[in-house]
Amino acid sequence: MEKLAVIGNGIIGHGIAQIFAMARVPVILIGRNENSLAQAREKIRASLAQFVAHELLTADAAQAALERVTLSTQLRDARAAQMVIEAVTENLALKHDIFEQLDALCPPPTILASSSGQPASNLVNKVARRERVIATHFWYPPQLIPLVEVCAGPETAPAVTDWVCAQLRAANKEPVILNREIPGFIGNRLQFALLREAWALWASGAASAEAIDAVVRNSFGRRLAITGPIESADVGGLDTFDAFAAFLFPELDTRRAPPEKIQELTRQGRRGLPNGQGVYDWSQRDGAALLEARMQELFRHLKRDLAARAK
Template sequence: MFKNSNVTVIGAGLMGCGIAQVFAVKNIQVTIYDSIAEARGSAKDKIAANLTSLNMSHASLGFIQVTGDMQSAISNADFIIEAAPEKLAIKQKIFADILPFVEPTTIVASNTSVIPIVDIFSGLNYQDQVVGTHWWNPPYLVPLVEVVQSEQSSEQAVNTMMELLTYVGKTPVHIQKDVPGFVGNRMQHALWREAIALINDGVCSPEGIDLVVKNSFGLRLPVLGPIENADLVGLDLTLDIHNVILPSINNQQSPADVLKHKVADGNLGMKSGKGFIQWSTEKAQGVRDNLNQYLLNAQNKREKQDET
């Protein structure tokens, strides 16, 4: 159904290249558009490095072309996925610039982590062909893509995007309301807010916070989601626990002071060598390598289960 489709990815950064890779590996023609020559020049090298890390053939690179010609990249596309930086103004300008070249049958998607899709397409008449697609990093290893229904989303556009993503091996989830952060990041950052608040209030060290998560409920999450867990322990017990704990859980509407102070001091995490934790280059790379190996093992396990 989708083998003869043409997918255009706007943006040749890590996310854009990773998204393009997902389609190319399934023998779908992909065009990567970027206005920056340096980004275009390194795009295929990034994808080749990803393929090498996965012990995969480089043959899929033949399904990818990279261009700086916006009109040619857009006019022949069945699907357009924008993967520009997470800045509202940048995304709005991209979709305003490409609008004259987009066919009315093309499904147009923005890859954003938290920005409401309605804000990105505000004032632009894309009729019913818009959806949000929130891919997770790295997109070729994390299965989830949140497909966000917005004001300019037809049921057909949502369903077709979900079918395309299923075809290329992803796990799409229909997000029925266009809320900031969608579903995954709302839950993830609710956890981060509480974790940082516990550090801010002197309840636990940063290292202790991570040990608690990794050695308790974090172990269950790959096989037991929060709603399954609530039903497992019983909603009566869940209600009793919530009656005790919810009043004391952090509900600040602004970031914690400890986080604001660290950013103001330039302690940004691994990229600066210090955040909540001190990071050497080797220690930071070890975390990245462990994460990628874990995700790769999980992907291999899913693929074996699918074969059986």
């Protein structure tokens, strides 16, 4: 790929720009204003410094990657790219407008991708050439999480999926292809299935938030990075898991909305760590240390992944 354009310079957008810049692809990062773009560049610089500190990049390679990222406030600058990845806020009307403009600006065969959790078919109502639109769902922080969920729409050309996956692999990402569109793709469906049950347990008074999080972190959560849920059931004995599921499934939460206690917290403006109050009282916890510990663990996994690929 000769050039990539990323639309949106938030937490996902600047991470995607960094991914491809580290893979020696020139990137144009397009945002709304010069101030936010300058902040995005500094975040990329800081992240690259972490890669150097963890011996995943040399200082020279980090500087070269930073220099491959060009900033712009003009959507028309995406015309030079072979692929454009939309990474703006989750505002569907805004995404529709962006894809309409990109469809007019970018000549085929430029690929138009979205990094959000929206299926491609939700984004093309103003797009004429729908065969080149595809979903590429990155996970935060994208420069550290290897997986990208790739999901073609009903009108996406099969060759587009193959080409996009090849570009992702060349950038040291792990594309996983969905066979058909489903809301939330795979990861968010699994993540929110767990969250629904965790919230239900807490809201019902069955256990404290601390107990629920400790169980996940210190029991099956440790295995999940090695064996996925279906692998785990096979390893443990499919007949055993089938029997236990028949007993437990009827007891699991199936409500179609978050518990009232969660909704009440959000009505009160309790956003969690961002403003210090959520289910937890973050004034009594070190949120910065928790995030740093998570970041260090993600770097540890990434170093292992890259070492395995190098063999």
